[in-house]
Amino acid sequence: MSSPSTSSHLTDELAKWRDIIIEYARREELDFYETIFERLDIDQINQVAAYGGFPQRYPHWRFGMAYEKLQRQHRYGLGKIYEMVINNDPCYAYLLNDNALVDQKTVMAHVYGHSDFFKNNIWFSKTNRRMMDEMANHATRVRRYINREGLEQVESFIDTCLSIENLIDPHSVFVMRKPPGGSKPVDSSQSNEPTRYPAKTYMDRYINPPEKLAKERQDRLDAAPGGTNPASPVRDVLLFILENAPLQDWQADILAMIREEAYYFAPQGQTKIMNEGWASYWHSTIMTSYCLRDHELVMYCDHHSGTLATSPGRLNPYKLGIELLRDIERRWNTGRHGIEYDRCEDMEQRRKWQTMDPPTGRVVGRGSPGREKIFEVRATHNDVTFIDAFLTPEFVDDQKLYHYRYDPNTGRMVVVNRDFNKIKQQMLYMLTNHGQPYIYVLDGNYRNRGELYLGHRHNGIDLQIKFAVETLKNLHALWGRPVHIQALIDDDPMLFSYDGKQSTQQRIDKALESPALALN
Amino acid sequence: MISGITKDHQRFRNIIKGRIRKDLRRFLTRSELIGREGRKAISIPVADIDPPHFRYGDNSDSGVGSGDGKPGDQADTQGDGVAPGGDQEGRHILEVEVSLDELADILGEELQLPRIEPKGRKQITSLKDRYIGIRQTGPESLRHFKRTYRRALRRQIMTGAYDPTNPSIIFERGDKVFRSWKTVMSPQSNAVILYMMDVSGSMGDEQKELVRLEAFWIDAWLRRNYQGIESRYIVHDVRAGEVDRDTFFRIREDGGTRISSAFKAAKDLIENQYVADEWNVYLFHFSDGDNSSESDSRECCNILRDTLLPISNMFGYCQVASAYGSGNFINTLHEHVADEEKLVTSRVNTKDDIYDSIKAFFSAGK
The missing domain is CATH 3.40.50.410 (von Willebrand factor, type A domain)
Structure with missing residues (x-):
C-alpha cells in the first residue's frame, strides 16, 4: 500500500485535463468545492468504497463484508467502480488508475457535478463538511474504547446501535427544537435527581442521608409530568434514546457517532436520483460539448450508455435523473409549464403546445430558461419533491415506465399497467423516507414503569414482524427496560413487546393502557 | 493511507466461520455442496448477519420498472426490483466464499479432531527444481525476455542510440539475462x-x-x-x-x-x-x-x-x-x-x- 502523497496524485496529463474541465465547468456556471482527486488501484478503490468513500472508519466487520463483496464482484467481472466522491470541503474523489483517459475525463466531469450538488443542494446544507476528519476522529475514539472495554463488548454494542440507525428524522436538522447553546441547563428542579448539599465525603452520609435522597427522588418522579415523555411523537428515536437511556459514557459516545454518521449519509439517500442525474447531465454536457476527442467517441458512448442502462424491474437512478432533468430543461425552454399546461388534459394539444409569447433570449444551453430552471431544481428539491413536481405522463410514456407487482401464481414480478397516476404514486411511495418505515417514540415512561413505547405510522405496508421482533431485542439492550412497538399488521393494531426475557405480541384493545401520545 | 480494512475483513471472516461452525451439523447434511468441490472455494449461504432493522414486510412487493412489455409480462430479472422495502442488499441470505481448507479447519475445530500425524518413516523428501534466480549466462531457451528487454532499452537510452520515432531494441550479449534454478528439498x-x-x-x-x-x-x-x-x-x-x-x-x-x-x-x-x-x-x-x-x-x-x-x-x-x-x-x-x-x-x-x-x-x- 502506498501513501497518497507519493503515488496517488494526478499525472501531468490528468492534471491538465482536470484544469480544462474545471474551466468549462465554471463557464457553465457550476459552483463546486475544491476537489482533490486521488488515483488508486482497484484494491485500494475497493477498500475506500467499503468504507463508504472514506480513508478511515471505525473498526467494524461490516466494512470487511462490504470489501469482500466488492472484491468478489470485481473478480467475477460484475462491474467495477468508476467514480467515488465524498461530500466534504474540499471534496475528495477517487480515480481508478488503470482506466482509460476518456474514462478519467468523464469521471472528473461527473465528479464536478456531484461537488456542485453537494455545495448547493439545500438538503446537504446542514451536513458536516469536515466529515473526513470527523470519521477519522470516530475511528480513533472507537479504537480507544476497544482497547479499554474489549473488542467483543464494543463490537456487539455497535451492532446493537446499527440495528436502529435508520430511526432518525432527516428533517430535524432544519428545525430548531432546542435553544442554541447545546447542553441542558443543570437545574435540579428539572431533573429527577434530588437536591444534594455540598459535603466532604466523610460527612456526606449525614448531610445528605441516603433515605431522604431516595424519598425525594421518588417524590420527584411521582410529581414529574409523564417522566421522560416527549411533548409530541419523536421521530429521532436515536436522540431520544441517547438522552434518556441509561448508557455508559462510551456507549453514549458511540451511539452519538452512529447517529451523526446516519445524519451525514441521509441526504445522499434522499437525493440519489437527482444527484446522479445532475452529475450525469454534467459529464454528458461537458464531454460532448468540449472535452471529447474523435478517437474517444465510441468508448465514451459505450461507457456512458452502460452507466445509463436500464434493465427490467429496475429503475436506474442515473437514467431517471438525467432524463428528467433534460425533460425539465426542454419543457422550460419550450414554454411547456405553468398552470395552463398542467391543467391541459388533451394530449394532442400538449404535444403541440405553443405559448402566447415565445421565450426570448437564449432557447438552449447556458442562459436559457430551461437551464436556469434545472439549476434552481438542483438547489431546492429532493427526490420525492423532484418526482412529485416534474413527472409528466409524456415522460412516463417516453421512458416506458411501468408498474409491476408480485404475482403469487408464478412467483415472479409481473407488469401490471402503464397508468401514470399509479406509477407516480408507486415511485413516491418507494422514495418516501427512502424506503424506511416511519417510527415514532410515543411514550418514554409507558405504564409509569419507564418502558419505551414506539409506534409505526402505517401507510399501506406492514412492518416485517420477524425483523421487528429482533430489533426490539436490540432496543431493549439500549433502553434497559421493556420496549414495545405498536404496528398495524393485516389491518389489526398489534403490540409487540420484549421485556428482556421473552418476546410477546398481542392485539391492542381497550384493556391495554394506551401510551402518552397517539399517532395522529 | 488505508489501514484497518484487512482487520475488518479478517473479523468478518471469523464471524462467518463462527456461523458455519454453529450450524455445522446442518452443513454436513447439505448435498448441494458436493459438485462444487474441485474448485478451491465453495460459496455457501449463511443466514444474514446484518443487524435487524425495522423494515417493511412482504406485502410491499411491487414497484416501478422501465422497458417494453405489456401487462402480464414478466418484469423481473432476479426479483430485485426497487421495491419500497428499499432492500438493496438483496434478500436475507448472504453467500460467502469459503475455501475447502477453511471448511475442513472448521470441521476439525468443531469436532475437535486432532491433526493427523503422518507416520515418521513415511515422510519422504522430494527434490524439486524451482526457477527462482537470475544469472548472466544460460541457454537461450531460458532467456528472461522482459529483463533483457529492459536492460537493452536502458543501455540504448543511456548511449543515445534510442530513437523514439523508431523504437527498435536490439539485444547485445551483455543485455541478456537468464533464469536460473535452485534445487529445493521439500518434505x-x-x-x-x-x-x-x-x-x-x-x-x-x-x-x-x-x-x-x-x-x-x-x-x-x-x-x-x-x-x-x-x-x-x-x-x-x-x-x-x-x-x-x-x-x-x-x-x-x-x-x-x-x-x-x-x-x-x-x-x-x-x-x-x-x-x-x-x-x-x-x-x-x-x-x-x-x-x-x-x-x-x-x-x-x-x-x-x-x-x-x-x-x-x-x-x-x-x-x-x-x-x-x-x-x-x-x-x-x-x-x-x-x-x-x-x-x-x-x-x-x-x-x-x-x-x-x-x-x-x-x-x-x-
Missing part, C-alpha cells in the same frame, strides 16, 4: 484414500447419497492434512472392480453382496501400487452390511486382520441403514476384529449421523 507426506462401496441391489439412491456426503467430508478433512493425496474407488457386489470417482457415486448394480471381493481388490491395489512404507493408506468401506454369507464375512475379518489393517493407517467401516437385509456385517466385525484399534466403525442411518460418524473416524488422529 512430503503421501497419502491415498481408498473408498469401497457396496453397490448391490439393496443399496438404493438414498444410501448412496449418504455415502457421497460422508465421502465428501472425509475427503475434505484428509486433504487438509496431507498434500498430494490420492483417491481411489472400488465398487463391488459379488465381484469388485476399480472405477473412477464419477462412476463410483452414480453406478447402480443389482445382485448379491460379497464384501470379501472388495477387500481382496483393495489388497491387490495397495500392494501393487502403494508401497506401504511410503504411503499413508486410508481405507473406507460403505455398505448396508447385508453380506451374502456368514463365511464370507469371516473371510473379510481374516483379510482385514492379516493384510489390510497392517498396511493402512486406519480402516473405516461405515454402515448405512437400508430397507432390506440384516445389516449384520458390523456386528461380525465387532465380534471378530474388535481388538484392532485401526478399525473404526460407525452407523449412518440418516444425514444427521454424518456428524458423529466423521467424529468417530478421525478423533484418534491417525
Whole structure:
C-alpha cells in the first residue's frame, strides 16, 4: 500500500485535463468545492468504497463484508467502480488508475457535478463538511474504547446501535427544537435527581442521608409530568434514546457517532436520483460539448450508455435523473409549464403546445430558461419533491415506465399497467423516507414503569414482524427496560413487546393502557 | 493511507466461520455442496448477519420498472426490483466464499479432531527444481525476455542510440539475462484414500447419497492434512472392480453382496501400487452390511486382520441403514476384529449421523 502523497496524485496529463474541465465547468456556471482527486488501484478503490468513500472508519466487520463483496464482484467481472466522491470541503474523489483517459475525463466531469450538488443542494446544507476528519476522529475514539472495554463488548454494542440507525428524522436538522447553546441547563428542579448539599465525603452520609435522597427522588418522579415523555411523537428515536437511556459514557459516545454518521449519509439517500442525474447531465454536457476527442467517441458512448442502462424491474437512478432533468430543461425552454399546461388534459394539444409569447433570449444551453430552471431544481428539491413536481405522463410514456407487482401464481414480478397516476404514486411511495418505515417514540415512561413505547405510522405496508421482533431485542439492550412497538399488521393494531426475557405480541384493545401520545 | 480494512475483513471472516461452525451439523447434511468441490472455494449461504432493522414486510412487493412489455409480462430479472422495502442488499441470505481448507479447519475445530500425524518413516523428501534466480549466462531457451528487454532499452537510452520515432531494441550479449534454478528439498507426506462401496441391489439412491456426503467430508478433512493425496474407488457386489470417482457415486448394480471381493481388490491395489512404507493408506468401506454369507464375512475379518489393517493407517467401516437385509456385517466385525484399534466403525442411518460418524473416524488422529 502506498501513501497518497507519493503515488496517488494526478499525472501531468490528468492534471491538465482536470484544469480544462474545471474551466468549462465554471463557464457553465457550476459552483463546486475544491476537489482533490486521488488515483488508486482497484484494491485500494475497493477498500475506500467499503468504507463508504472514506480513508478511515471505525473498526467494524461490516466494512470487511462490504470489501469482500466488492472484491468478489470485481473478480467475477460484475462491474467495477468508476467514480467515488465524498461530500466534504474540499471534496475528495477517487480515480481508478488503470482506466482509460476518456474514462478519467468523464469521471472528473461527473465528479464536478456531484461537488456542485453537494455545495448547493439545500438538503446537504446542514451536513458536516469536515466529515473526513470527523470519521477519522470516530475511528480513533472507537479504537480507544476497544482497547479499554474489549473488542467483543464494543463490537456487539455497535451492532446493537446499527440495528436502529435508520430511526432518525432527516428533517430535524432544519428545525430548531432546542435553544442554541447545546447542553441542558443543570437545574435540579428539572431533573429527577434530588437536591444534594455540598459535603466532604466523610460527612456526606449525614448531610445528605441516603433515605431522604431516595424519598425525594421518588417524590420527584411521582410529581414529574409523564417522566421522560416527549411533548409530541419523536421521530429521532436515536436522540431520544441517547438522552434518556441509561448508557455508559462510551456507549453514549458511540451511539452519538452512529447517529451523526446516519445524519451525514441521509441526504445522499434522499437525493440519489437527482444527484446522479445532475452529475450525469454534467459529464454528458461537458464531454460532448468540449472535452471529447474523435478517437474517444465510441468508448465514451459505450461507457456512458452502460452507466445509463436500464434493465427490467429496475429503475436506474442515473437514467431517471438525467432524463428528467433534460425533460425539465426542454419543457422550460419550450414554454411547456405553468398552470395552463398542467391543467391541459388533451394530449394532442400538449404535444403541440405553443405559448402566447415565445421565450426570448437564449432557447438552449447556458442562459436559457430551461437551464436556469434545472439549476434552481438542483438547489431546492429532493427526490420525492423532484418526482412529485416534474413527472409528466409524456415522460412516463417516453421512458416506458411501468408498474409491476408480485404475482403469487408464478412467483415472479409481473407488469401490471402503464397508468401514470399509479406509477407516480408507486415511485413516491418507494422514495418516501427512502424506503424506511416511519417510527415514532410515543411514550418514554409507558405504564409509569419507564418502558419505551414506539409506534409505526402505517401507510399501506406492514412492518416485517420477524425483523421487528429482533430489533426490539436490540432496543431493549439500549433502553434497559421493556420496549414495545405498536404496528398495524393485516389491518389489526398489534403490540409487540420484549421485556428482556421473552418476546410477546398481542392485539391492542381497550384493556391495554394506551401510551402518552397517539399517532395522529 | 488505508489501514484497518484487512482487520475488518479478517473479523468478518471469523464471524462467518463462527456461523458455519454453529450450524455445522446442518452443513454436513447439505448435498448441494458436493459438485462444487474441485474448485478451491465453495460459496455457501449463511443466514444474514446484518443487524435487524425495522423494515417493511412482504406485502410491499411491487414497484416501478422501465422497458417494453405489456401487462402480464414478466418484469423481473432476479426479483430485485426497487421495491419500497428499499432492500438493496438483496434478500436475507448472504453467500460467502469459503475455501475447502477453511471448511475442513472448521470441521476439525468443531469436532475437535486432532491433526493427523503422518507416520515418521513415511515422510519422504522430494527434490524439486524451482526457477527462482537470475544469472548472466544460460541457454537461450531460458532467456528472461522482459529483463533483457529492459536492460537493452536502458543501455540504448543511456548511449543515445534510442530513437523514439523508431523504437527498435536490439539485444547485445551483455543485455541478456537468464533464469536460473535452485534445487529445493521439500518434505512430503503421501497419502491415498481408498473408498469401497457396496453397490448391490439393496443399496438404493438414498444410501448412496449418504455415502457421497460422508465421502465428501472425509475427503475434505484428509486433504487438509496431507498434500498430494490420492483417491481411489472400488465398487463391488459379488465381484469388485476399480472405477473412477464419477462412476463410483452414480453406478447402480443389482445382485448379491460379497464384501470379501472388495477387500481382496483393495489388497491387490495397495500392494501393487502403494508401497506401504511410503504411503499413508486410508481405507473406507460403505455398505448396508447385508453380506451374502456368514463365511464370507469371516473371510473379510481374516483379510482385514492379516493384510489390510497392517498396511493402512486406519480402516473405516461405515454402515448405512437400508430397507432390506440384516445389516449384520458390523456386528461380525465387532465380534471378530474388535481388538484392532485401526478399525473404526460407525452407523449412518440418516444425514444427521454424518456428524458423529466423521467424529468417530478421525478423533484418534491417525
